[in-house]
Amino acid sequence: MNFFKKLSPFYNLALLYFIVSFTLRIVLLFHPITQSSFAFSESLKIFSLGLLSDFFVFILASAFLWMYLVFISNSKYNKPYGYIILGGFVALLIYLASGKSIFDEYGGALPKIVLIFVGVKTILFALFLFLPKHKTKIRFWLFAFVIFLYVLLILQNAISEFFFWNEFGVKYNFIAVNYLIYTNEVIGNIMQSYPVVPIFSALFIVTGIITYFIIKKSRNYIDDIPSFSEKLKITALYAVLFVISLFAVPGLAKTENSKNIFVNELQSNGIYKFYLAFQNNKLDYFKFYKTIPNDKAFAILRQEIPAISKKNTLREIKEDLLEQRKNVVLITIESLSADFMKMYGNEQNITPFLDSLAQKSLLFTNVYAAGNRTVRGLEAVTLCLPPTAGESVVKREDNKNKFSTGSVFLQKGYNVKFMYGGDAFFDNMQDFYSGNGYEIIDKSSFAENEITFSNVWGVCDEDMYNKAIKIMNAEAKQNKPFFNHIMTVSNHRPFTYPNNKIDIPGNIKSRDGGVKYTDYALRQFFNQAKKQPWFKNTVFVIVADHCASSAGKTELPLDKYRIPALIYTPDMKPEKYTKLMSQIDVMPTLFGLLNFDYQSKFFGSDVFKSDYQPRAFIATYQDLGLIKDGVLTILSPKQQIKQFQLKLNPTPGIAPEFQIHYDEIPLKSENESLIDHTISYYQAASYVLKEKEYQHTGLTGKNDKLYAKVR
Incomplete structure (x- = not known):
C-alpha cells in the first residue's frame, strides 16, 4: 500500500485526464457539427476504446513526469558529489553557450532550447546545493509547478480539441500541424475570434484549483522521497507500461474503422492524431x-x-x-x-x-x-x-x-x-x-x-x-x-x-x-x-x-x-x-x-x-x-x-x-x-x-x- 502511494502523482493526473477526455467526448458527441446518430454499439466503441487509447497515450505522455520524479533525491547534494555535479552542469552550460556544440549543427531553435533547459537546471541545482535550509520549500514549489503544468496542458488540450472540432468537425489533423508553423496569424486569429482573456483567465483559475487538490493528494512523494529500490520498482513498472503503450496506441488506432467518420474521430485520441498528422505531412503516393x-x-x-x-x-x-x-x-x-x-x-x-x-x-x-x-x-x-x-x-x-x-x-x-x-x-x-x-x-x-x-x-x-x-x-x-x-x-x-x-x-x-x-x-x-x-x-x-x-x-x-x-x-x-x-x-x-x-x-x-x-x-x-x-x-x-x-x-x-x-x-x-x-x-x-x-x-x-x- 505504501508503494502504491508513491505512484500518486501519476494516477491522480491520469484520473484527471480520463475525466476531461470523457467529458470532451460527450460534448463533441452532442455538438451541432456532429451530424450523425449513433447505435449503442458505436457509442460503446467510442467510449471504451477511447478510454483505452487515453490510458496508453497518458503513459507515453508521462515520460517527462517520470524523468522529473525519479531524479528527486537528497543524496546528490551531499559533499563532494554535489559540487562535482554542479561543476559538470557549469561545464556543460559553457560548452552549449560557446556556439560550437553538437546541437548547433542542427540549427534552428534547438540550441537555444537546450541552453535554456540546462541553464535552468544549473540554477536550480545551485539553489538546492547552497540553500539547504530552503531545499524543502523550493522542492515543493517546483513540484507544484510541474503538476500545474501537466494540469494546464490537459485542460488546454481539451479546449483546443473543442475549438478545432468547432471549426473542422474532426480531431487534430494536418491543418493543426500547419497552424503550429504560422503562429502569428493563427494566434492572432484566435485572439480576434474568441474571448481569449476570459477563457484563459478561467483556465488558469480552474487549473490552480485542480492543482491544489492533486498536490494535496500527491505531495507524499516529496515529503517522503522514495528509496532507490522503490524508484527501481516505479521505473520497472513504468517501463513495462511504456513498452506496451508503444504497441497498443497504434494498434487501437487501427480499430478506428467505422463507416461513420464521426465514430472514428470521437473514438480517437487527439494527441495521437496530432502525432500522426505530424508524421504524415509528406505522403509518398x-x-x-x-x-x-x-x-x-x-x-x-x-x-x-x-x-x-x-x-x-x-x-x-x-x-x-x-x-x-x-x-x-x-x-x-x-x-x-x-x-x-x-x-x-x-x-x-x-x-x-x-x-x-x-x-x-x-x-x-x-x-x-x-x-x-x-x-x-x-x-x-x-x-x-x-x-x-x-x-x-x-x-x-x-x-x-x-x-x-x-x-x-x-x-x-x-x-x-x-x-x-x-x-x-x-x-x-x-x-x-x-x-x-x-x-x-x-x-x-x-x-x-x-x-x-x-x-x-x-x-x-x-x-x-x-x-x-x-x-x-x-x-x-x-x-x-x-x-x-x-x-x-x-x-x-x-x-x-x-x-x-x-x-x-x-x-x-x-x-x-x-x-x-x-x-x-x-x-x-x-x-x-x-x-x-x-x-x-x-x-x-x-x-x-x-x-x-x-x-x-x-x-x-x-x-x-x-x-x-x-x-x-x-x-x-x-x-x-x-x-x-x-x-x-x-x-x-x-x-x-x-x-x-x-x-x-x-x-x-x-x-x-x-x-x-x-x-x-x-x-x-x-x-x-x-x-x-x-x-x-x-x-x-x-x-x-x-x-x-x-x-x-x-x-x-x-x-x-x-x-x-x-x-x-x-x-x-x-x-x-x-x-x-x-x-x-x-x-x-x-x-x-x-x-x-x-x-x-x-x-x-x-x-x-x-x-x-x-x-
Missing part, C-alpha cells in the same frame, strides 16, 4: 497508395486527355480563331461555399452582387473545389493538376519553376502579379509565386494611408481592391496586357471588417457578415473598375478557393466541396455550363475562350472541347477522390479504396443544376474501371511532380528566356 504500372496509368490518362503521349501531359493546344489579348483578373474568394449564393438555395441574401453578376456571366454551376485549404485552391487554379497526397505543392520545397497559368501568360507577354491583402509569407505563398514568375503585392506593399482596416489576416478586401485598381491603372499605361491574381481575406474567421458598410456590424464576428462584406467589397471593386479605360478589354474570373467547412458524415462530403465559379467580361452573352467540372479546369477553359495557342502540361481541360469528359477531384491531405459517372472513388493510405454511388438528395425549389446534396451509398461491388481511372490521375500527377516532368523548363520556345528574366 507510391509508398502509401494503390498503384498500377506507370505505363498503364498514362495509357488510361490518354483516354481522358487524348493529345498527351509518353509519361507526361505535354501537348499542343491549337485554336482556329484569332487570339484575344485581353487583360485577365482572377479573384479567388476565401471560403465561399456554393450554398452561400441564392441560386443554390440560400435565403439570407448575403451575396446580392455575386447573384446579380452570375446572371450576366458565363456561369459554371457544377464545380468542385480540389481541397479544403486555401493552398489547395491556389494550387488548383495556378498549376491545374489534381491535389496530390500530403502537403500542397505551394508549400513544398520543390515548388518553383512549375508549369502554371502564370507561365502561360508570361509566354504571351503579359505582366503577371499575385495580390494578397495579408503577409504572403503565410502558407508559403511568397516563395511559391515569386518562384514561378509572379510579382508579389501583399500587405508590405501598402502605404500607411492605403490601409483603412485590417485584422490578423491582413487588410480588408476593399483596401486590397483599391490597391489593385491603382496597380492596374499603372499597368494599362505600359501597352502590355496584364494578368492579376487576387486572393481575398475578409471572409475568414474572425470575420471582422469595417463597420457601416453592410447591415451586419463588423464587430459581431458573424460568418454571414464575412460573406456579405466580401460580396459588398467585390461590388465596390467592379464599380471602380467600370470607370477605368481598361475595363472593357478585361476578363474577370471569380472562383472560391474552398468551402467554409469540410466537416461531414463521410470522408469527402460532396456538398462541402461545391463552389461557385464564373467568367465575366463586359457586354458578354450570359450562359450556363452545367456539366460536372473541377476547379483545375477553370483556367484552361479561360485559355480556350481567349483562343490561346500554347504548349500545355495541365491536367485541367477546356470543358468546351468535344473530347472533355466530365469529372472532378476532391481531396483532403490524404483522402484522394474522383467524381465520375455518378460514383465517388476515394484512394486512402495503406492502399485502401472506397467507392460510393451518388444519389441526389434534392432540395425543393432549387433548379437541377444547383442541387448540391448527395447521399453517398457504398458500392456493393467495385467498379474497377473507375478505380483505375482514379489511380491513373493521382498516380500520374504524383509521378510528374516526383520526376520533375511538371517543370516549365521542360517546354521549348523563345519565351522561356522571358520567363527566366522575370524570375
Whole structure:
C-alpha cells in the first residue's frame, strides 16, 4: 500500500485526464457539427476504446513526469558529489553557450532550447546545493509547478480539441500541424475570434484549483522521497507500461474503422492524431497508395486527355480563331461555399452582387473545389493538376519553376502579379509565386494611408481592391496586357471588417457578415473598375478557393466541396455550363475562350472541347477522390479504396443544376474501371511532380528566356 502511494502523482493526473477526455467526448458527441446518430454499439466503441487509447497515450505522455520524479533525491547534494555535479552542469552550460556544440549543427531553435533547459537546471541545482535550509520549500514549489503544468496542458488540450472540432468537425489533423508553423496569424486569429482573456483567465483559475487538490493528494512523494529500490520498482513498472503503450496506441488506432467518420474521430485520441498528422505531412503516393504500372496509368490518362503521349501531359493546344489579348483578373474568394449564393438555395441574401453578376456571366454551376485549404485552391487554379497526397505543392520545397497559368501568360507577354491583402509569407505563398514568375503585392506593399482596416489576416478586401485598381491603372499605361491574381481575406474567421458598410456590424464576428462584406467589397471593386479605360478589354474570373467547412458524415462530403465559379467580361452573352467540372479546369477553359495557342502540361481541360469528359477531384491531405459517372472513388493510405454511388438528395425549389446534396451509398461491388481511372490521375500527377516532368523548363520556345528574366 505504501508503494502504491508513491505512484500518486501519476494516477491522480491520469484520473484527471480520463475525466476531461470523457467529458470532451460527450460534448463533441452532442455538438451541432456532429451530424450523425449513433447505435449503442458505436457509442460503446467510442467510449471504451477511447478510454483505452487515453490510458496508453497518458503513459507515453508521462515520460517527462517520470524523468522529473525519479531524479528527486537528497543524496546528490551531499559533499563532494554535489559540487562535482554542479561543476559538470557549469561545464556543460559553457560548452552549449560557446556556439560550437553538437546541437548547433542542427540549427534552428534547438540550441537555444537546450541552453535554456540546462541553464535552468544549473540554477536550480545551485539553489538546492547552497540553500539547504530552503531545499524543502523550493522542492515543493517546483513540484507544484510541474503538476500545474501537466494540469494546464490537459485542460488546454481539451479546449483546443473543442475549438478545432468547432471549426473542422474532426480531431487534430494536418491543418493543426500547419497552424503550429504560422503562429502569428493563427494566434492572432484566435485572439480576434474568441474571448481569449476570459477563457484563459478561467483556465488558469480552474487549473490552480485542480492543482491544489492533486498536490494535496500527491505531495507524499516529496515529503517522503522514495528509496532507490522503490524508484527501481516505479521505473520497472513504468517501463513495462511504456513498452506496451508503444504497441497498443497504434494498434487501437487501427480499430478506428467505422463507416461513420464521426465514430472514428470521437473514438480517437487527439494527441495521437496530432502525432500522426505530424508524421504524415509528406505522403509518398507510391509508398502509401494503390498503384498500377506507370505505363498503364498514362495509357488510361490518354483516354481522358487524348493529345498527351509518353509519361507526361505535354501537348499542343491549337485554336482556329484569332487570339484575344485581353487583360485577365482572377479573384479567388476565401471560403465561399456554393450554398452561400441564392441560386443554390440560400435565403439570407448575403451575396446580392455575386447573384446579380452570375446572371450576366458565363456561369459554371457544377464545380468542385480540389481541397479544403486555401493552398489547395491556389494550387488548383495556378498549376491545374489534381491535389496530390500530403502537403500542397505551394508549400513544398520543390515548388518553383512549375508549369502554371502564370507561365502561360508570361509566354504571351503579359505582366503577371499575385495580390494578397495579408503577409504572403503565410502558407508559403511568397516563395511559391515569386518562384514561378509572379510579382508579389501583399500587405508590405501598402502605404500607411492605403490601409483603412485590417485584422490578423491582413487588410480588408476593399483596401486590397483599391490597391489593385491603382496597380492596374499603372499597368494599362505600359501597352502590355496584364494578368492579376487576387486572393481575398475578409471572409475568414474572425470575420471582422469595417463597420457601416453592410447591415451586419463588423464587430459581431458573424460568418454571414464575412460573406456579405466580401460580396459588398467585390461590388465596390467592379464599380471602380467600370470607370477605368481598361475595363472593357478585361476578363474577370471569380472562383472560391474552398468551402467554409469540410466537416461531414463521410470522408469527402460532396456538398462541402461545391463552389461557385464564373467568367465575366463586359457586354458578354450570359450562359450556363452545367456539366460536372473541377476547379483545375477553370483556367484552361479561360485559355480556350481567349483562343490561346500554347504548349500545355495541365491536367485541367477546356470543358468546351468535344473530347472533355466530365469529372472532378476532391481531396483532403490524404483522402484522394474522383467524381465520375455518378460514383465517388476515394484512394486512402495503406492502399485502401472506397467507392460510393451518388444519389441526389434534392432540395425543393432549387433548379437541377444547383442541387448540391448527395447521399453517398457504398458500392456493393467495385467498379474497377473507375478505380483505375482514379489511380491513373493521382498516380500520374504524383509521378510528374516526383520526376520533375511538371517543370516549365521542360517546354521549348523563345519565351522561356522571358520567363527566366522575370524570375
